[in-house]
Amino acid sequence: MSTTGKRLSQKQRAREILLRLKLLYPDATCSLNYSTPVQLLVATILSAQCTDERVNKVTPGLFGKFPDAASLAIADLTELENLVRSTGFYRNKAKNIQAACRMIVNEFNSQVPNQMEQLLQLPGVARKTANVVLAHAYGINAGVTVDTHVKRLSQRLGLTKHTDPIRIELDLIELLPQADWENWSIRLIYHGRAICKARSPACIDCQLAELCPSAGE
DNA sequence: ATCCCGAGGG
DNA sequence: CCCTCTGGAT
Numbered sequence: 287m288s289t290t291g292k293r294l295s296q297k298q299r300a301r302e303i304l305l306r307l308k309l310l311y312p313d314a315t316c317s318l319n320y321s322t323p324v325q326l327l328v329a330t331i332l333s334a335q336c337t338d339e340r341v342n343k344v345t346p347g348l349f350g351k352f353p354d355a356a357s358l359a360i361a362d363l364t365e366l367e368n369l370v371r372s373t374g375f376y377r378n379k380a381k382n383i384q385a386a387c388r389m390i391v392n393e394f395n396s397q398v399p400n401q402m403e404q405l406l407q408l409p410g411v412a413r414k415t416a417n418v419v420l421a422h423a424y425g426i427n428a429g430v431t432v433d434t435h436v437k438r439l440s441q442r443l444g445l446t447k448h449t450d451p452i453r454i455e456l457d458l459i460e461l462l463p464q465a466d467w468e469n470w471s472i473r474l475i476y477h478g479r480a481i482c483k484a485r486s487p488a489c490i491d492c493q494l495a496e497l498c499p500s501a502g503e
Numbered sequence: 504a505t506c507c508c509g510a511g512g513g
Numbered sequence: 514c515c516c517t518c519t520g521g522a523t
């Protein structure tokens with residue numbers, strides 16, 4: 287057992303966890319493929335209840351045909367649906383992508399907004415998607431991205447007692463230095479995919495086990 | 504709380 | 514056939 291154990295404050299524990307995650311996943315980045323803010327927004331909308339890997343299989347075809355907000359805004363909806371079908375929830379996603387692109391063209395000067403309030407007005411965009419776009423398209427740490435991995439791992443690590451992603455985000459904002467907000471999310475996502483899985487977490491292989499109140503459960 | 508929805512593995 | 518993957522709107 288290490289000398290770092292149960293006496294650490296939540297904040298100290300969070301920092302220790304992040305330190306280890308940085309060593310474990312030194313090159314972790316956003317796993318979605320994109321080349322513009324609009325493309326990142328679209329890819330992130332598509333990533334709802336879908337792996338980034340699968341999103342990356344449809345975006346080349348999608349962006350090959352409709353590379354920007356202007357073309358997506360006037361695309362044939364059925365064609366859009368077919369291009370994103372394999373990501374699931376394809377009718378909602380196609381409709382939201384087109385409506386969001388129309389708003390971007392008509393109300394935001396063809397630019398993806400760089401403000402949380404504006405992003406949240408776009409259909410299909412809530413805090414998770416908005417935080418991803420702000421962090422990776424604009425380098426703005428407006429909040430902590432809380433997807434299903436960040437939610438699950440933060441809970442298991444005992445860093446929040448909430449179930450609502452917005453409450454969890456507020457807890458994480460208090461625990462982490464702003465400069466590390468996106469580092470935290472990106473690495474928890476990597477760790478969630480590889481080790482701390484939803485069903486059968488591999489606590490045996492987990493480098494965070496001694497810092498985790500849920501280890502072995 | 505419920506609905507939206509597909510791909511791939513076993 | 515069953516399980517796993519992994520947000521948003523109403």
